[in-house]
Amino acid sequence: MRRLWNEHPNLLSWLALAIGMVIIVIFAARDVGFEPGQWAAVIAATIALAGLCVWIISWEDSSSQESVAGKEQDAASE
Numbered sequence: 001m002r003r004l005w006n007e008h009p010n011l012l013s014w015l016a017l018a019i020g021m022v023i024i025v026i027f028a029a030r031d032v033g034f035e036p037g038q039w040a041a042v043i044a045a046t047i048a049l050a051g052l053c054v055w056i057i058s059w060e061d062s063s064s065q066e067s068v069a070g071k072e073q074d075a076a077s078e
Helices: 002-007 010-028 036-077
Strands: none
Touching: 010 036
């Protein structure tokens, strides 16, 4: 499991966030009276939103890793 996390952290983050968000949406909208097609659309949109959130969060990880690597290179060159 650790190897999978190290190789695909964004994919596993997306999975975990999507599962949590879908559970919350189902719980919050259980009495709304959606038809099966509407439920499918809401769940699909929720999963896509979770992916978008993880993708945006990964921007911060990438930029912070690049800045740390740049600082290490600057320190090594001095």
